[in-house]
Amino acid sequence: MPKVTIDGREIDAPDGVNLIQAAERAGIEIPHYCYHPGLSVVGNCRMCLVEVEKAPKLQIACNTRVADGMVVHTKSERTIRAQKAVLEFLLINHPIDCPVCDQAGECKLQDYYMDYDAQASRFPLGKKNKKGKALDVGSGVMLDQERCILCARCTRFFDEVTHTSELAIFERGDHCEIDTYPGRKIDNKYAGNVVDICPVGALTEKDFRFRMRVWYLHRTPSVCGGCERGCSIDIYHHRGRIYRYKPRYNPAVNSYWMCDEGRHGFPALQGETRLTAPLAQDKDRLVPETWASALRRLASRIREFGNANGANSIGAVIGAQSTNEEAFALKRLMVDTIGSDRLATVSWSAPGASGDDELLIRANKNPNTRGLAALGLPAHGLDALANAVAAGELKMLIVMRADLVRMLGEEEFVRRFGALDYMVVLDTDANETCQMANQVLPIAAYPELEGSFTNFQGRVQRLSQAFPPPGQALPAIEALARLGHALDGGERPSSAKDVFAEMAAAESSFRGLTLEALGPNGAELAGLSS
Amino acid sequence: MERILTRWIDIPDLRHLNVYEAHGGYKALRKALFDMTPEEIINEVKASNLRGRGGAAFPTGVKWSFIPKDSKKPVYVCCNADESEPGTFANRYQLENDPHGIIEGILITCRAVGAHTCYVYLRGEFNLQKRRLDEAIAEARAKGYVGRNIMGSGFDVEIYTHRGAGAYICGEETGLLESLEGKRAYPRNRPPFPAIQGAFGCPTVVNNVETLTNVPHIITRGGDWYKSIGPEKSPGPKLFCLSGHVNKPGLYELPMGYPLKDLIYEVGGGILGGKKLKGVIPGGSSFPIFTAEEAVKVNMDFDSVRAAGSLMGTAGVMVMNEDTCMVDALRTIAHFYHHESCGQCTPCREGCGWIEKLLIDLEAGRGRMEDLEILIDAATNMEGNTVCVLADSLSMPVKSFVPKFRDEFEEHVRLGRCPFRETGTAAKGHAAAAAAR
Ligand SMILES: Cc1cc2nc3c(=O)[nH]c(=O)nc-3n(C[C@H](O)[C@H](O)[C@H](O)COP(=O)(O)O)c2cc1C
Ligand code: SF4
Ligand code: SF4
Ligand code: FES
Numbered sequence: 001m002p003k004v005t006i007d008g009r010e011i012d013a014p015d016g017v018n019l020i021q022a023a024e025r026a027g028i029e030i031p032h033y034c035y036h037p038g039l040s041v042v043g044n045c046r047m048c049l050v051e052v053e054k055a056p057k058l059q060i061a062c063n064t065r066v067a068d069g070m071v072v073h074t075k076s077e078r079t080i081r082a083q084k085a086v087l088e089f090l091l092i093n094h095p096i097d098c099p100v101c102d103q104a105g106e107c108k109l110q111d112y113y114m115d116y117d118a119q120a121s122r123f124p125l126g127k128k129n130k131k132g133k134a135l136d137v138g139s140g141v142m143l144d145q146e147r148c149i150l151c152a153r154c155t156r157f158f159d160e161v162t163h164t165s166e167l168a169i170f171e172r173g174d175h176c177e178i179d180t181y182p183g184r185k186i187d188n189k190y191a192g193n194v195v196d197i198c199p200v201g202a203l204t205e206k207d208f209r210f211r212m213r214v215w216y217l218h219r220t221p222s223v224c225g226g227c228e229r230g231c232s233i234d235i236y237h238h239r240g241r242i243y244r245y246k247p248r249y250n251p252a253v254n255s256y257w258m259c260d261e262g263r264h265g266f267p268a269l270q271g272e273t274r275l276t277a278p279l280a281q282d283k284d285r286l287v288p289e290t291w292a293s294a295l296r297r298l299a300s301r302i303r304e305f306g307n308a309n310g311a312n313s314i315g316a317v318i319g320a321q322s323t324n325e326e327a328f329a330l331k332r333l334m335v336d337t338i339g340s341d342r343l344a345t346v347s348w349s350a351p352g353a354s355g356d357d358e359l360l361i362r363a364n365k366n367p368n369t370r371g372l373a374a375l376g377l378p379a380h381g382l383d384a385l386a387n388a389v390a391a392g393e394l395k396m397l398i399v400m401r402a403d404l405v406r407m408l409g410e411e412e413f414v415r416r417f418g419a420l421d422y423m424v425v426l427d428t429d430a431n432e433t434c435q436m437a438n439q440v441l442p443i444a445a446y447p448e449l450e451g452s453f454t455n456f457q458g459r460v461q462r463l464s465q466a467f468p469p470p471g472q473a474l475p476a477i478e479a480l481a482r483l484g485h486a487l488d489g490g491e492r493p494s495s496a497k498d499v500f501a502e503m504a505a506a507e508s509s510f511r512g513l514t515l516e517a518l519g520p521n522g523a524e525l526a527g528l529s530s
Numbered sequence: 531m532e533r534i535l536t537r538w539i540d541i542p543d544l545r546h547l548n549v550y551e552a553h554g555g556y557k558a559l560r561k562a563l564f565d566m567t568p569e570e571i572i573n574e575v576k577a578s579n580l581r582g583r584g585g586a587a588f589p590t591g592v593k594w595s596f597i598p599k600d601s602k603k604p605v606y607v608c609c610n611a612d613e614s615e616p617g618t619f620a621n622r623y624q625l626e627n628d629p630h631g632i633i634e635g636i637l638i639t640c641r642a643v644g645a646h647t648c649y650v651y652l653r654g655e656f657n658l659q660k661r662r663l664d665e666a667i668a669e670a671r672a673k674g675y676v677g678r679n680i681m682g683s684g685f686d687v688e689i690y691t692h693r694g695a696g697a698y699i700c701g702e703e704t705g706l707l708e709s710l711e712g713k714r715a716y717p718r719n720r721p722p723f724p725a726i727q728g729a730f731g732c733p734t735v736v737n738n739v740e741t742l743t744n745v746p747h748i749i750t751r752g753g754d755w756y757k758s759i760g761p762e763k764s765p766g767p768k769l770f771c772l773s774g775h776v777n778k779p780g781l782y783e784l785p786m787g788y789p790l791k792d793l794i795y796e797v798g799g800g801i802l803g804g805k806k807l808k809g810v811i812p813g814g815s816s817f818p819i820f821t822a823e824e825a826v827k828v829n830m831d832f833d834s835v836r837a838a839g840s841l842m843g844t845a846g847v848m849v850m851n852e853d854t855c856m857v858d859a860l861r862t863i864a865h866f867y868h869h870e871s872c873g874q875c876t877p878c879r880e881g882c883g884w885i886e887k888l889l890i891d892l893e894a895g896r897g898r899m900e901d902l903e904i905l906i907d908a909a910t911n912m913e914g915n916t917v918c919v920l921a922d923s924l925s926m927p928v929k930s931f932v933p934k935f936r937d938e939f940e941e942h943v944r945l946g947r948c949p950f951r952e953t954g955t956a957a958k959g960h961a962a963a964a965a966a967r
Contacts, residue, residue, distance in 0.1 A: 047876075086915070172870070172873050174880055176879065
């Protein structure tokens with residue numbers, strides 16, 4: 001490993017890294033705009049100029065690879081002068097419309113101005129070049145050409161990552177501007193990423209802008225539930241509402257990116273149909289009740305069916321939207337407590353959903369299909385359940401996170417499962433299946449719980465609770481623990497950490513893993529060679 | 531003095547192959563193909579001390595020696611015929627009148643560096659020039675001098691001519707390569723240098739037209755002969771583009787080291803209208819200006835001009851007489867660089883425009899004294915901090931004009947107008963500039 005000295009500190013840096021990365025390892029910030037680790041190096045912003053001993057000119061840190069014995073100064077007089085100079089140049093034609101700019105608070109121009117410049121402008125406002133503002137360039141992206149610092153991150157993203165090249169730089173010199181080609185718009189499934197990587201307020205998201213000042217938002221690391229890729233994300237939320245998702249770097253899963261479908265998936269989790277209280281059928285209506293009464297009712301039904309028809313008259317359907325812990329807890333409850341092995345899984349994607357592509361998007365829109373398989377649950381198995389219903393063997397069904405009616409269509413559902421005596425649904429929303437249920441238990445959506453998903457590659461990734469579920473909704477593992485208690489009076493773990501530990505002890509695929517040790521990038525299932 | 535690079539003046543129709551060959555043409559190529567190894571060619575050019583004529587004055591033989599030997603990738607030669615520097619018009623006459631001299635230089639260079647393909651990048655406006663070169667390439671091909679198995683030697687070279695779409699930055703060698711590859715002519719960060727990763731990611735030599743035309747003469751007559759013309763470290767015959775306020779502007783071939791004073795007063799016939807000399811930019815618009823007192827002491831070779839505080843660049847000598855408004859002259863220069871900055875890197879993109887705007891105000895009498903300091907500051911902040919040296923090319927004029935003619939700049943501020951506005955040659959320029967704005 002080459003040794004470099006940055007600001008008097010000796011740093012061991014792996015071969016091939018540049019000075020920005022090397023400095024970062026020692027906690028030294030070299031300010032930069034155009035450099036992005038997920039894109040090629042263009043070296044155009046010149047913000048990263050630093051003094052490298054023995055080089056006559058200042059060098060751009062982004063294009064300078066570490067070499068043994070290199071001595072770098074990021075706070076020397078020459079470096080500081082260059083930093084101030086570049087910021088002054090960048091602000092010459094900048095409209096300084098920060099009070100009405102939605103990037104304020106997370107703008108690298110604002111940040112670096114405070115940290116590295118902080119001097120009065122020497123350029124008169126009236127002489128600034130005028131360019132386009134609030135241009136709708138397609139795919140939910142808004143462009144302000146005056147705020148653009150021409151770092152070419154966005155153009156490189158569309159050139160190098162999506163290979164769609166919708167944005168380009170037009171004109172020359174200080175008339176340069178980012179734009180789409182005449183008559184064309186941005187049209188790809190990853191457009192939102194350019195908003196993330198734009199260091200300033202030039203690219204903003206139509207859906208997010210002006211909805212919430214970013215300094216009020218809290219950030220919780222999580223995983224996108226949009227498909228079986230499970231991109232690492234940060235959930236940005238305020239007072240129990242999600243305002244946006246942004247991709248979180250994960251070299252093993254999604255690099256720096258996520259798709260627009262996943263990015264815009266959160267409104268579905270906080271719609272009008274969220275369930276906030278347990279419901280029970282009363283004639284042809286569902287009426288709210290307390291958890292205590294709901295669980296008492298359910299436990300006695302389970303006992304009744306078990307006593308009358310045997311434990312195998314009770315079955316369960318586990319949707320692949322469930323977390324590993326939820327699926328494990330329900331499996332445990334069914335097999336060990338109730339004594340039934342009638343289990344099925346459902347991994348359903350709506351017709352017309354996007355198919356696999358070469359970047360991230362997967363046709364399977366369920367985040368945890370692989371996790372259910374790793375727990376030894378049968379893939380599908382719904383037909384076997386339907387046959388058992390037809391044969392009069394299966395009387396009661398517990399359905400967790402699977403909208404069977406939507407999936408099968410009402411007619412088909414009734415044909416296959418209409419003969420059931422009792423159906424209980426655990427879900428987040430009042431979906432069509434709930435309407436047919438005898439009992440409904442409201443559970444937390446994945447941003448509201450602790451737990452994990454296993455993506456299609458077999459990577460177990462951690463979910464963190466951004467905020468509690470609405471109303472009386474409970475994390476499903478807690479609901480299941482309470483149900484277990486109602487059935488046999490025994491105590492069961494109800495925290496994700498403890499359920500995970502039980503799962504790791506019981507299930508070979510999860511052996512050796514703990515929820516805490518998954519880390520920000522997740523960990524592979526046991527037995528997968530990396 | 532014997533004319534070497536401008537033999538067409540003495541030899542009518544030199545641009546035709548039969549005439550060119552009748553006067554010794556393609557003998558150097560034959561020698562290079564049959565009597566010399568590539569190594570020997572490079573050594574001869576190194577020994578000649580030939581330095582690039584495109585502006586940077588880099589030793590040509592040394593540049594060639596950077597091309598990796600036994601490269602696994604193809605090696606390319608690019609002939610830079612983008613000639614866009616203000617006050618520079620040597621290559622255009624060479625292309626019109628001595629295309630075979632260029633072709634022969636290209637072929638020998640290809641042999642030296644092991645290239646089988648040469649791209650000639652011509653500026654977009656070079657219509658006639660491209661035609662002449664294409665005709666000459668066709669003639670040479672018919673004779674077996676271009677294409678496969680040149681002169682039966684087994685060595686192949688294909689030459690392609692490519693016309694740019696018209697931007698100064700296409701002449702910067704890495705901008706040229708980008709443009710050649712079909713992209714926007716954004717100069718590249720170095721390293722990697724073109725010798726390692728040039729055109730299409732392959733080792734590439736980029737040489738100016740005039741540089742290449744020196745090569746056949748060096749091969750025929752030897753590096754020692756070449757070095758004996760002018761100063762040893764900066765030798766050779768040189769094309770000077772004399773323009774501005776002189777009686778006889780034009781293209782002149784003179785030995786390196788020729789006194790600037792003689793170039794202006796003898797060769798150029800003195801200052802237009804019998805006026806006094808005020809300043810000279812010796813190398814195109816990109817370099818520091820000399821005052822009259824400095825100019826008359828300088829010899830025109832790379833090292834002498836550098837020692838005197840400027841650079842010889844393309845040897846585009848721009849002469850300004852006492853009626854010239856130096857604020858307006860600098861404004862004109864700033865307008866050029868503002869217009870031509872590719873806009874890729876921050877200091878140049880923003881700095882060139884800032885400087886032009888300051889100078890427009892100063893020239894119009896709307897300037898402030900502190901603007902002079904801002905000018906110097908902005909220019910200093912651009913210098914050395916960019917991808918290519920276009921930014922320095924405006925910085926250097928600014929940082930020489932302002933201190934050297936400070937009185938004139940201050941007078942504009944004090945009077946609140948241009949003192950040259952109603953009189954002198956500047957008045958005409960004003961009218962044109964005002965119309966353009
Ligand atoms: C802005 C800019 C414009 C340039 N334009 C030209 C040009 O038109 N022709 C040229 O030969 N060199 C030009 N150069 C110099 C080239 O980058 C390069 O140094 C030269 O072609 C190398 O050839 P030489 O070694 O034979 O001089 C330019 C450089 C800069 C920075
Ligand atoms: S729009 Fe943003 S990302 Fe694109 S070039 Fe401008 S500043 Fe950079
Ligand atoms: S210095 Fe100017 S011309 Fe050169 S790359 Fe930068 S912006 Fe373009
Ligand atoms: S980050 Fe290095 S030049 Fe932009």
